[in-house]
Amino acid sequence: MHLARKPTSVELGPIWRDQDWGLLLQPMTQIKAEEWACANRDELQALLTEYGALLFRGFPIESASAFEGFIEQILPSPFVPYREASTPRTRVSGNVFTSTEYPREFDIYLHNENSHVTSWPMYLCFQCRVEPASGGRTPLANCNRIYDRLPNYLIKAFSEKGWLYRRNFFDHSAISWKSAFGVSTASELEKYCLENRLTPEWNELGLSIQYRRWAVVNHPELNVPVWFNHGLFFNPFSLAEELREAMAELSDDELASCTYFGDGSPVSAASLAEIDTAYRSEMVSFEWRTSDILILDNMRIAHGRQAYAGKRDIVVSMKNQVQSQDLPDCQRFL
Numbered sequence: 001m002h003l004a005r006k007p008t009s010v011e012l013g014p015i016w017r018d019q020d021w022g023l024l025l026q027p028m029t030q031i032k033a034e035e036w037a038c039a040n041r042d043e044l045q046a047l048l049t050e051y052g053a054l055l056f057r058g059f060p061i062e063s064a065s066a067f068e069g070f071i072e073q074i075l076p077s078p079f080v081p082y083r084e085a086s087t088p089r090t091r092v093s094g095n096v097f098t099s100t101e102y103p104r105e106f107d108i109y110l111h112n113e114n115s116h117v118t119s120w121p122m123y124l125c126f127q128c129r130v131e132p133a134s135g136g137r138t139p140l141a142n143c144n145r146i147y148d149r150l151p152n153y154l155i156k157a158f159s160e161k162g163w164l165y166r167r168n169f170f171d172h173s174a175i176s177w178k179s180a181f182g183v184s185t186a187s188e189l190e191k192y193c194l195e196n197r198l199t200p201e202w203n204e205l206g207l208s209i210q211y212r213r214w215a216v217v218n219h220p221e222l223n224v225p226v227w228f229n230h231g232l233f234f235n236p237f238s239l240a241e242e243l244r245e246a247m248a249e250l251s252d253d254e255l256a257s258c259t260y261f262g263d264g265s266p267v268s269a270a271s272l273a274e275i276d277t278a279y280r281s282e283m284v285s286f287e288w289r290t291s292d293i294l295i296l297d298n299m300r301i302a303h304g305r306q307a308y309a310g311k312r313d314i315v316v317s318m319k320n321q322v323q324s325q326d327l328p329d330c331q332r333f334l
Contacts, residue, residue: 007040007047015055016284021142021301023051026058033059033066037073044074048123049221052300053140055286056293064093064315067127067293074295077320080121083114085180086234086257092315099126099316100305108305109238110141110279113298113318116165116213116230118196118325118334121318124296124303128288133310137285138294141302143226147216149278150227154271158215162262162333163231165213168255170206177207197334205253212262217329219299220322228299232279235259237272262333288314 006012009029015022027036037044048054061070079095087108088101102108114120126138147155169177183189186202193200198211217228232238234257236247252258261267279302296303299322324330 007036007043009036015053015286019142019284021051022053022055022140022284023047024055024057026056031060033061034069034073037070041074041076048074048295048297052142052297054295056295057289057291059291059293061127061291061293064096064127064129067125067315068094068096068317070293071125071295071317071319075123075125075319080119080318080321082318083117083119083182085175088175088179089316096127096315096317099314102305104136104308104312106240106243107307109233110139110283110302110304111230111233112143112228112302115228115298116163116211116234119321119323121298122320122322123318124294124298125317125319126292126294126296127315128290128292128313129315130311130313131288131290131292132308132312134308135306136308136312136314137287137306138314139283139285139304139306140296141279141282141284143228143300143302144219144222144224145282146227146278146302147225149281151274154274155216157261158231161265162212162214163229164260164262164264165209165211165230165234165257166252166259167209167234167257168206168253169209173206173256177209203253208253212333214324214330214333217299217327220327222300226299227278231259231267232272232275235267235272237269237276288312 009027009031010025011028013024015024044054061067082089082097089097090101091097100108113124177189178184181189181192183192190200198209201208213229215227215229215231216225219226236244236255236258247255259267324334
């Protein structure tokens with residue numbers, strides 16, 4: 001572990017013994033969390049850049065407002081809204097929301113928050129208010145390592161073509177197009193689509209949205225390539241086996257979402273399996289404890305959620321908006 005600067009009053013150690021990223025911070029004395037975070041801001045930001053994930057354990061932060069205040073001291077940049085939602089979220093307090101309200105019996109596949117949208121948060125901040133009774137871990141994976149694991153033919157194809165996303169909204173959709181895009185009328189939706197390089201199509205089943213986006217992006221701070229997209233997340237291949245089987249007879253028009261190469265050609269099952277293997281080979285997780293706070297570099301570290309039983313209460317807040325038009329790797333896909 002090579003620390004350029006060490007914050008005061010805490011013990012530092014790895015989250016995982018076999019990984020060179022991810023740092024666990026635990027207070028050695030009684031501290032006032034917000035004051036401590038403010039006093040050590042530069043050191044904490046440097047550690048976040050170096051390690052990609054910081055897990056704060058044992059800090060006296062109990063309420064959602066205290067959590068918001070703590071991360072505001074470490075990351076004073078503006079809070080970032082959740083855009084083009086795929087699962088419902090509820091505001092808990094201020095800029096703190098439920099992490100997801102997706103059914104507990106299903107896993108949520110690894111992804112980088114809003115990586116398919118024209119802007120996204122650089123940092124994700126989670127707080128565990130109630131630790132899961134069973135399951136419910138938050139799997140993480142290093143996206144630079146995922147990139148390194150993928151075969152050259154896939155990197156070349158996706159670097160050139162990117163992904164084409166298709167999302168369909170029906171009357172029975174878990175989240176409506178109004179909620180997903182934060183609009184109230186069809187005209188507002190079409191204006192949003194025009195501004196964000198989306199193509200809407202109204203049909204007899206409801207609404208279909210298509211858009212082309214990137215697969216690989218150079219990390220703006222680290223200057224390394226990262227696998228940064230929702231391509232597999234929005235593909236039925238990533239769903240649980242029982243869900244895939246239930247949808248096997250449906251056409252792409254009838255699915256909630258599907259993805260293709262950016263030119264519209266299909267991505268083979270073998271290629272999807274290669275991507276899935278890369279994600280799973282890099283996946284690690286830890287057991288949440290009540291009051292844990294996890295801050296992630298969203299462009300470097302993908303996250304998901306394991307199915308769980310009983311109660312689990314994890315909230316999230318997002319910081320430091322990144323605009324796709326500012327990144328050359330993204331500009332040509334807009």
